[in-house]
Amino acid sequence: MRKKKVTSTDVAREAGVSQATVSMILNKKYNVSFSRETIERVEAAARKLGYAAAKPKSRKNARREKLLVVFCSNLTNPYYVMLLQGIESRAKEAGFGLFVCNTQRDLKMEERYLKMMLQLKPLGIIYTCNPSHCFMKQVEELARQIPVVVVNNQNEKMNVDAVELDNSKLGRIMARHLLELGHHKVAYIAPPLTARQKQRSKRVEGFLKEYEEAGFKDGVIIKAAGEEMDLTVAHIDSEYKIGYDLTRELLEETRDITAIVGLNDMIAFGILDALQEEKIRVPAEMSVMGCDNTLFARIHKVALTTIDHFVVYKGRDACDIIMKKIDSRDTQYADLEPVSSYHVEYEPRLIVRGTTGYLSGRKRK
Numbered sequence: 001m002r003k004k005k006v007t008s009t010d011v012a013r014e015a016g017v018s019q020a021t022v023s024m025i026l027n028k029k030y031n032v033s034f035s036r037e038t039i040e041r042v043e044a045a046a047r048k049l050g051y052a053a054a055k056p057k058s059r060k061n062a063r064r065e066k067l068l069v070v071f072c073s074n075l076t077n078p079y080y081v082m083l084l085q086g087i088e089s090r091a092k093e094a095g096f097g098l099f100v101c102n103t104q105r106d107l108k109m110e111e112r113y114l115k116m117m118l119q120l121k122p123l124g125i126i127y128t129c130n131p132s133h134c135f136m137k138q139v140e141e142l143a144r145q146i147p148v149v150v151v152n153n154q155n156e157k158m159n160v161d162a163v164e165l166d167n168s169k170l171g172r173i174m175a176r177h178l179l180e181l182g183h184h185k186v187a188y189i190a191p192p193l194t195a196r197q198k199q200r201s202k203r204v205e206g207f208l209k210e211y212e213e214a215g216f217k218d219g220v221i222i223k224a225a226g227e228e229m230d231l232t233v234a235h236i237d238s239e240y241k242i243g244y245d246l247t248r249e250l251l252e253e254t255r256d257i258t259a260i261v262g263l264n265d266m267i268a269f270g271i272l273d274a275l276q277e278e279k280i281r282v283p284a285e286m287s288v289m290g291c292d293n294t295l296f297a298r299i300h301k302v303a304l305t306t307i308d309h310f311v312v313y314k315g316r317d318a319c320d321i322i323m324k325k326i327d328s329r330d331t332q333y334a335d336l337e338p339v340s341s342y343h344v345e346y347e348p349r350l351i352v353r354g355t356t357g358y359l360s361g362r363k364r365k
Contacts, residue, residue, distance in 0.1 A: 243271040
């Protein structure tokens with residue numbers, strides 16, 4: 001007959017003390033003071049019964065956490081929160097945990113997090129925007145060791161897997177909608193249009209290109225925030241303030257426009273509030289448009305016309321690509337793994353709501 005294993009409860013009963021006392025004494029964790037007599041009584045009882053403490057599991061044999069790392073440039077914009085929602089929902093289904101690196105568009109922070117990857121040893125890395133140019137090679141080198149996916153601007157040339165977004169196409173769709181409504185004098189409000197943030201510039205370029213082809217490029221005013229906005233840690237209302245402040249500034253300079261576009265929904269909300277303060281009716285006197293179709297675009301007092309490019313799905317797709325890469329490395333053909341690249345792109349869709357309308361005096365078709 002198999003001998004019953006002696007437990008700390010058995011030792012406690014033999015020594016006439018509590019199980020907690022036995023645990024602390026035998027594990028040398030004296031959180032309270034014990035008399036020498038009590039310590040000797042517990043140790044004697046353990047020897048008599050043949051009690052053997054369980055050996056702690058070594059880190060070497062411990063089960064490795066299934067970890068994915070997500071690089072995010074800004075968590076104050078709902079766009080990135082939506083991407084994270086998509087990534088996390090898919091990661092959870094597959095039993096993965098997430099480690100989020102919020103770089104705040106700070107090069108030193110991004111570099112610091114990249115150096116941490118050798119210690120963290122994640123099973124995959126997802127960039128929710130293009131890596132900074134000075135770290136492109138570093139990211140591509142990482143991709144040779146572990147799967148890396150970038151949710152990037154289609155125009156960027158990178159040798160990694162990507163869920164792509166053609167930002168110039170988004171700009172063209174926005175422009176086309178306003179042109180169809182008869183708006184030939186418009187303003188476009190954006191965050192800093194720096195070399196590091198090419199996706200922003202591509203969106204503006206697409207908008208301008210469409211107006212240029214229609215013969216109304218001179219009717220477009222571009223107002224972008226100063227570069228210093230990207231050099232400080234973003235506040236929760238940073239992009240909203242860009243929309244609000246630049247709209248106030250714009251209205252002081254001219255009233256000879258009939259539509260204002262925000263590079264994203266958060267900027268558009270700032271535009272709407274600035275117009276409301278000036279008692280300018282939307283869309284009767286001024287049309288307003290955003291981009292990204294965030295949650296707030298649907299619940300705002302005046303529902304925002306915007307562009308949907310399926311952000312949550314992009315997060316799930318990025319995670320799916322990581323899973324496929326991991327699975328391929330665990331198969332019997334892993335030594336024959338091809339140099340493959342996944343490229344996924346969704347066709348953006350115009351969402352017309354209550355903030356855009358035909359130019360006053362122009363009849364609907």
